[in-house]
Amino acid sequence: MAGHNKWSKIKRDKGANDAKRGAVFTKIGNQIAIAARGGTDPAMNPALAVAIEKARAANMPKDNIQRSIDRVADKAAAALEELTYEAYGPGGVGIIIETATDNRNRTLPEVKTAVVKNGGRIADAGSVMFQFTRKGVIQVKETGEDTLLTILDAGAEDAVEDGDETIVYTDQKELMNVRSKLIEAGLTVEDAELQYVPNNPVAITDQETADKVMRVLDVLDDLDDVVNVHTNADILV
DSSP states (O other), X not given: OOOOSHHHHHXXXXXXXXXXXXXXXXXXXXXXXXXXXXXXXXXXXXXXXXXHHHHHHTTOOHHHHHHHHHTTTOTTSOOOEEXXXXXXXXXXXXXXXXXXXXXXXXXXXXXXXXXXXXXOEEOOTTTTGGGEEEEEEEEESOOSHHHHHHHHHTTOSEEEEETXXXXXXXXXXXXXXXXXXXXXXXXXXXXXXXXXXXXXXXXXXXXXXXXXXHHHHHHHHTSTTXXXXXXXXXXXX
């Protein structure tokens, strides 16, 4: 299984930098607010638990987290909806764009403009999604055979070493359960979230196409309403 490549690493670095500016708090807050619709107790709502852990990893203040959860009961707060768009980027790579918005009439044009101006096109619903599988993805600091055995014993579906870390894949419903077991086993979990993982990554081996793909992904990720961007591009240059 693949899906962690140059873009995944850059997203993590961007997230760390955005957190320092406070920009990421709005995006994560929207994710928490949407997840909380399924229940405000993270122990009973895995999606909320994942969003809260992401907020903590970004050093989001507790008060901000709680305010995001409280939006569920705040009738004066702008109603958020979760919308997912599909697109094809340069080189024919598939892109999935997850958004959280209080105004879809603003969000779609912004997403479409970002895609089209950077060499891509918006795709029909379902025409890109079938190329991905929704998975839990956990980033573990440790590597080595013992680490891999511990990960598999924790109930993970797969794990691959990626440089100086190990990427763990789980069934989406088992993400928080596997994460907890990894921590109990003494491993260092640096990130855990739900992602759309490509079934068959598309290798990008020329620099020009790689630069174009990275550009459209970067522009999309910088949109205020976009909470996550996924691609099947496996950028190898």
